[in-house]
Amino acid sequence: MRYDQTSLLMFLTSKSWRNRWTSRLTVGTGLLGLLWAFFATNGSLNAQPVLPPGVQARFFTTFDNVNPFDSVLRSYIPASAVALWDTVGTYRFPINSSGKAVRGRINPNSTSILELKPFSTLGHFKVWLDFAHIAKLEFNDTAIIQYSVDAGVTWTRLLGTTCRYLGASTDFRSSSRFTQFSYPANWSPSVQGATPLASWWKQERFDMSPFVSNRPDVRIRFFLKDGNNNGLGTVPSAYGWLLDSILVTSSFSEGIPPLITHTALTGVQFNINQSFTAVVRDSLGCDSTGIDTAGVHLFYRINSGVIDSVRMLRQGTTLNWVGILDSTRIADGDTVRYLIRAIDSSPRRNIRYFPNQVSLGDSFITYVASRNPTVVHSAPVVGYQFSPGPFVINAQMSDASGIDSAILAYSINNGPLLIRRMPNVGGINYRDTIFTVDGDSVRYYVEAVDNSPRRFRRKLPDTTAFYSFTASGPPLV
Ligand SMILES: [Ca+2]
Ligand SMILES: [Ca+2]
Ligand SMILES: [Ca+2]
Numbered sequence: 216m217r218y219d220q221t222s223l224l225m226f227l228t229s230k231s232w233r234n235r236w237t238s239r240l241t242v243g244t245g246l247l248g249l250l251w252a253f254f255a256t257n258g259s260l261n262a263q264p265v266l267p268p269g270v271q272a273r274f275f276t277t278f279d280n281v282n283p284f285d286s287v288l289r290s291y292i293p294a295s296a297v298a299l300w301d302t303v304g305t306y307r308f309p310i311n312s313s314g315k316a317v318r319g320r321i322n323p324n325s326t327s328i329l330e331l332k333p334f335s336t337l338g339h340f341k342v343w344l345d346f347a348h349i350a351k352l353e354f355n356d357t358a359i360i361q362y363s364v365d366a367g368v369t370w371t372r373l374l375g376t377t378c379r380y381l382g383a384s385t386d387f388r389s390s391s392r393f394t395q396f397s398y399p400a401n402w403s404p405s406v407q408g409a410t411p412l413a414s415w416w417k418q419e420r421f422d423m424s425p426f427v428s429n430r431p432d433v434r435i436r437f438f439l440k441d442g443n444n445n446g447l448g449t450v451p452s453a454y455g456w457l458l459d460s461i462l463v464t465s466s467f468s469e470g471i472p473p474l475i476t477h478t479a480l481t482g483v484q485f486n487i488n489q490s491f492t493a494v495v496r497d498s499l500g501c502d503s504t505g506i507d508t509a510g511v512h513l514f515y516r517i518n519s520g521v522i523d524s525v526r527m528l529r530q531g532t533t534l535n536w537v538g539i540l541d542s543t544r545i546a547d548g549d550t551v552r553y554l555i556r557a558i559d560s561s562p563r564r565n566i567r568y569f570p571n572q573v574s575l576g577d578s579f580i581t582y583v584a585s586r587n588p589t590v591v592h593s594a595p596v597v598g599y600q601f602s603p604g605p606f607v608i609n610a611q612m613s614d615a616s617g618i619d620s621a622i623l624a625y626s627i628n629n630g631p632l633l634i635r636r637m638p639n640v641g642g643i644n645y646r647d648t649i650f651t652v653d654g655d656s657v658r659y660y661v662e663a664v665d666n667s668p669r670r671f672r673r674k675l676p677d678t679t680a681f682y683s684f685t686a687s688g689p690p691l692v
């Protein structure tokens with residue numbers, strides 16, 4: 216099942232999920248897009264996330280149970296500050312669910328920190344943070360998210376980097392902090408004291424994989440700091456930072472297989488020494504991990520033999536990969552069946568086949584390695600020639616296994632058929648001469664015999680038995 220891991224998670228309701236931090240809970244569903252489903256419990260609606268296959272929750276809270284802060288730590292600088300993080304019953308996300316959200320505030324020159332209790336991401340190489348919020352904060356104050364992988368000794372800020380920040384705030388992309396200017400169309404930055412509306416909720420998503428994947432102790436904190444010694448601003452001061460539905464999920468690996476573009480060699484004949492080119496890349500987008508450099512192969516089957524393979528090699532820094540089947544593997548006239556397999560460099564090693572198939576060998580592309588030679592005789596001698604001769608016959612003959620014989624067969628005046636070997640006059644060019652006298656009528660054909668063990672042949676003309684001409688002769692009247 217393919218899903219876009221850069222999109223926000225969906226939520227569905229389930230009582231067992233209600234307001235607790237949890238781990239290794241997998242919900243098998245393949246729904247796509249942003250979706251909240253609701254489940255009525257005791258007359259109230261609760262919402263829970265729907266996770267794509269293979270994705271597990273590492274941390275989840277909606278602050279809705281009787282101990283809404285049981286999965287987080289609240290701290291303040293200076294430490295004497297209290298109750299600057301508290302629940303509010305007038306807001307929640309999803310907006311149609313029941314329960315509460317938390318609201319963070321700051322005093323002048325103070326910092327308020329909401330820290331998630333530690334969780335492990337061991338064995339998983341993709342990690343995402345999702346949450347919903349309204350940052351009704353003046354421009355000089357700072358709402359940021361930090362993480363620690365050393366038990367809280369050092370903290371690093373999450374930036375608005377492409378492919379790391381997956382939310383919709385263009386402001387955060389450049390500033391890496393949230394204020395009321397992060398969503399200026401919704402968060403009413405021109406009215407500092409405006410009361411947030413339910414419609415202001417925004418969902419954010421961070422791909423934290425490069426920073427916190429496969430770690431035994433991961434901590435995340437929401438960090439709200441006064442930047443201008445006035446707390447949330449002069450009266451009417453800003454509302455603060457509303458947060459809800461904080462969710463950390465992980466999966467073993469990105470799950471999107473590579474892409475292969477290839478023009479199939481089908482139907483007609485191809486060379487015995489055949490190179491195969493394919494454009495191979497990992498899936499586009501932020502989850503691309505690249506192609507395993509030893510992970511692109513051409514699998515082939517000669518006639519009814521077993522399946523074998525050769526590696527395809529990347530051509531420099533291009534996306535072109537080339538594999539070669541040559542006469543050490545293929546004989547003239549063989550039927551070749553082949554397919555291409557590419558593996559990405561993710562931990563899961565996602566696989567793509569061309570032609571697309573579930574298991575290796577389900578389907579092949581089929582072609583015949585060069586069998587009959589190629590013969591070109593572009594200037595056949597036909598009709599009345601108004602010359603007593605001799606007549607020069609030119610032909611080009613080629614074959615993947617080489618030309619064993621170039622044959623000129625002719626008869627004069629319905630006499631016996633004379634078979635001659637045309638001398639090679641350089642490259643693929645063969646030439647011979649038919650000697651005639653005035654009035655002779657001549658029939659002839661040319662034929663190439665290849666150098667394969669089976670001595671495949673091709674003659675011209677291929678539709679009638681002979682070319683025929685008359686040397687000079689009486690003028691037509
Ligand atoms: Ca809630
Ligand atoms: Ca302030
Ligand atoms: Ca991939």
Ligand SMILES: [Ca+2]
Nearest residue numbers: 547585586665
């Ligand atoms: Ca041949």
